[in-house]
Amino acid sequence: MTFDVEIVRWHAVASWTWNAGDDVCGICRMPFDGCPPDGKYPGDDSPVVWGVCGHAFHLQCIQKWLQSQAQTDQRCPFCRRAWEFKAAAPSS
Amino acid sequence: MVELRSWATFLDTPNKAVSTTDSSALRDPVTAVLASAVLGRKYERELVDELLPKFGRALAGCDGNAAVTGLLQPALQVLSNAVHAQLQNLADFTYQAATSLAQANKALPASLLNAPAKHLRSTAALLQRSAEYNLTGLLHDLYTEQMERFRNCFDDDPGTIEDLTQMEGSETLEKAAMDISPSRSAASIKSQAWVAELARASANLRKLGLKAMSEQVAASVVNGNIEQHLQAAAHGVFSRPVLHQALAYAKQVPLQFLQVVLPPQASDDQSLQQWQSKLEYCVYEMLGSMRIREMFDIVVDYPDTRPALEDLKTCLIHTNLHSYFISSFRSETEARLLHPGAATKDIIEQYVATIRSLREVDPPGVLLAAVGRPIKTYLQGRRDTIRCIVTALTDDTKDSETTLGNESLFDELGRGAIEEAGENQEDADTDEALLSVAERWEPDPVDADSSMETSPQDVISMLVGIYGSKELFINEYRVMLADKLLAKMDYDCDREIRTLELLKIRFGDSNMHNCEIMLKDLADSKRLNASIKQLPAGPDTYRSRSAAPDSSVDNMTATILSELFWPALPQESICMPKEVDDMLKAYAAKFHTIKAPRKLQWRPHLGSVDLKVTVGVRTLELSVSPVCAAILHQFKARAEWSSEELSASLQMPSTTLRRKIIFWINQGLLLERKDAAQATVYIRAEHLDEHTKHRLKDDQDAALSNGPDSVSPQQQLHQEMAMYESYIMGMLTNFDDGLPLERIHNMLKMFVVEPAYDKTAEQLAAFLGKLASEEKLQLVGSVFKRKA
Numbered sequence: 001m002t003f004d005v006e007i008v009r010w011h012a013v014a015s016w017t018w019n020a021g022d023d024v025c026g027i028c029r030m031p032f033d034g035c036p037p038d039g040k041y042p043g044d045d046s047p048v049v050w051g052v053c054g055h056a057f058h059l060q061c062i063q064k065w066l067q068s069q070a071q072t073d074q075r076c077p078f079c080r081r082a083w084e085f086k087a088a089a090p091s092s
Numbered sequence: 093m094v095e096l097r098s099w100a101t102f103l104d105t106p107n108k109a110v111s112t113t114d115s116s117a118l119r120d121p122v123t124a125v126l127a128s129a130v131l132g133r134k135y136e137r138e139l140v141d142e143l144l145p146k147f148g149r150a151l152a153g154c155d156g157n158a159a160v161t162g163l164l165q166p167a168l169q170v171l172s173n174a175v176h177a178q179l180q181n182l183a184d185f186t187y188q189a190a191t192s193l194a195q196a197n198k199a200l201p202a203s204l205l206n207a208p209a210k211h212l213r214s215t216a217a218l219l220q221r222s223a224e225y226n227l228t229g230l231l232h233d234l235y236t237e238q239m240e241r242f243r244n245c246f247d248d249d250p251g252t253i254e255d256l257t258q259m260e261g262s263e264t265l266e267k268a269a270m271d272i273s274p275s276r277s278a279a280s281i282k283s284q285a286w287v288a289e290l291a292r293a294s295a296n297l298r299k300l301g302l303k304a305m306s307e308q309v310a311a312s313v314v315n316g317n318i319e320q321h322l323q324a325a326a327h328g329v330f331s332r333p334v335l336h337q338a339l340a341y342a343k344q345v346p347l348q349f350l351q352v353v354l355p356p357q358a359s360d361d362q363s364l365q366q367w368q369s370k371l372e373y374c375v376y377e378m379l380g381s382m383r384i385r386e387m388f389d390i391v392v393d394y395p396d397t398r399p400a401l402e403d404l405k406t407c408l409i410h411t412n413l414h415s416y417f418i419s420s421f422r423s424e425t426e427a428r429l430l431h432p433g434a435a436t437k438d439i440i441e442q443y444v445a446t447i448r449s450l451r452e453v454d455p456p457g458v459l460l461a462a463v464g465r466p467i468k469t470y471l472q473g474r475r476d477t478i479r480c481i482v483t484a485l486t487d488d489t490k491d492s493e494t495t496l497g498n499e500s501l502f503d504e505l506g507r508g509a510i511e512e513a514g515e516n517q518e519d520a521d522t523d524e525a526l527l528s529v530a531e532r533w534e535p536d537p538v539d540a541d542s543s544m545e546t547s548p549q550d551v552i553s554m555l556v557g558i559y560g561s562k563e564l565f566i567n568e569y570r571v572m573l574a575d576k577l578l579a580k581m582d583y584d585c586d587r588e589i590r591t592l593e594l595l596k597i598r599f600g601d602s603n604m605h606n607c608e609i610m611l612k613d614l615a616d617s618k619r620l621n622a623s624i625k626q627l628p629a630g631p632d633t634y635r636s637r638s639a640a641p642d643s644s645v646d647n648m649t650a651t652i653l654s655e656l657f658w659p660a661l662p663q664e665s666i667c668m669p670k671e672v673d674d675m676l677k678a679y680a681a682k683f684h685t686i687k688a689p690r691k692l693q694w695r696p697h698l699g700s701v702d703l704k705v706t707v708g709v710r711t712l713e714l715s716v717s718p719v720c721a722a723i724l725h726q727f728k729a730r731a732e733w734s735s736e737e738l739s740a741s742l743q744m745p746s747t748t749l750r751r752k753i754i755f756w757i758n759q760g761l762l763l764e765r766k767d768a769a770q771a772t773v774y775i776r777a778e779h780l781d782e783h784t785k786h787r788l789k790d791d792q793d794a795a796l797s798n799g800p801d802s803v804s805p806q807q808q809l810h811q812e813m814a815m816y817e818s819y820i821m822g823m824l825t826n827f828d829d830g831l832p833l834e835r836i837h838n839m840l841k842m843f844v845v846e847p848a849y850d851k852t853a854e855q856l857a858a859f860l861g862k863l864a865s866e867e868k869l870q871l872v873g874s875v876f877k878r879k880a
Contacts, residue, residue, distance in 0.1 A: 003707055005725050010718070012694060013578060015653040015655035016691065041612060
């Protein structure tokens, strides 16, 4: 006797996360998976970036911060190390 | 003394006495007054002894209405002639006495002059008082009968009332008000013999001093007639206006009737006008009261009943029925609507109809505030109110029976949006707008309850305002939207987007922000899904990390959520079959490739699955929830699973497993058996019965909704509490006298460790209440006991 179960189509549900460890952005105190105060939509429109120091912020937030600093002296607001965007996607 | 004696003889033969009395005897005022009194007394006796019995005999046949007309008028005629003769004699006598007194240069006593009037008064009083022939009743009968004849005459002549019925609009009213000259049919009626007879009868009544009574009876007959007419013409008739016609009728029949019955001098324009306004008021009040009594039905059939509402509005303007309206409609609503038997949906529909109806009747909203409050309070007590409102508001499916007038709430939502947009454009001349608003202002009616806010709101604000805050409403909408979106497999949410746009206009962008992101997630998921499908098998960098990078994602789609913006989703743990798990991992890896550094976290129990199940020679295709699919998948490789094994393999609690597996057992695909050790064993079916197929179709929807539906907090609590049921029952078995809530709570806290009991006493009380309602427990005083 045959008893076969074939999956024709599986519609799954998932949620995404930036996987940024700390839950909230250190600048705006909003969740990484949410959006910064100026942002309207989360995700693509509110990207999260890492500095070489390993600290993560919303792109909008850190840009605002960097703009407020002298062009020559851009530092991470957390550890005061020189700010540099980490190029590749970080491993978790 | 001599004179007194002569007066005594005079009493016996009055007529002779008056003619033969020496006029010289009347030169003395005292004698004259005395003589007049004696004469009056004499006539009175004649009236009592002769005329009234004669009158009574003449009316002897008047038992039924039929004979009244024929008998009453002749009898009245005879009586009034006789009384008239008496009065004439009295007047003659008075004249004689006056002449004599004048000759004797004596003053004329006032009582002498008043003698005829006094006699008339006492005659009238006698007539009214004698219960023997119930003159009022007879007169009532007479007038009613003649009124009927009048009406029939008008009915026979279609040129009068019908004309007016056909003309609609306010012109009719004005025309009717101005045109009080008798119409041609009225003229022809007046020339008829019976009308003349009627006129004579009322003239005779006036001669007998019964003018007041005659008018009173006429008025009550006319009122009765109007009421009868309204009852026949307007009762239950809501789909066309009846007020103009009724007013026209009142002007035609009853007014003409009054013209005949009332004294001729009353027919002059002024008093006729007065009567006419009395009649109109009567129509307004009667029709108004009738409509108020019928209000509930009128509301039910709204908007087909608009004409009736228009009528009622006019009636309310002209009368003072507001408080009657409030009390009557309130009690009607409470009796017929606000009881447990009515579905929340129906109550809301009736509430909406009430709001719309009353807005037509009473634009300032005073009535609405008063009658709407009980409905509002009642709805607050129902748990599914918000859900029903949200459904009603966002349901844009047009059913074919929807009539043009009966716009759905969804339409209203859209219309409100358009109006708002229109208003915004008018911002330029705000002052003018304000001025026109100020000019339209009218004070609230005096009987308005000032404690109630009466600002006119639209239907949606009133519905949303039932709970006093739009946040609750928006939250509920969000939960419903989440359910709807999670059930979608095709990402198509145009309708939801349209609804959301309308809601955004009403509630503001920021309030609907979460919902907007939810919809955006769906659109993004669609795009992402397409890109993931196009992506070649995972790039090298990630191949090493993903479990089975080659696993195909071809027959997989996903909805990817920005979780923070979705309502809390139910959590269930389940371990997916390896085949599925690989597929999910491959999909997630591809997502990571495209959207690095973002990652996916699966909600394995959400979504839906299309399965093709082959049993024997039969193949079934069905859509089920992922959990059900996972369970059935376990039987692909093994024919038999014990309950424990299966729950361990799927990593789900056996209670949950049982709840889910029931679906397959019902479908006939799995069978439940007890093995030798009384443990539950599930076996796959070897063949499918013919009837299974039908059942499958029926249950398919149920199976799907089994899955992602979010549960109400109440249900969720009961589910969580269900595992404590056996503890509680066991506990109460040991305590025959029962235990109070507090002790049950403490003992659960103390003894239940796996999983730890973490509920509050209130939650426990709710659960015990549920057990009591299921007759498992009983509450005696403050202690819970096992039901014997």
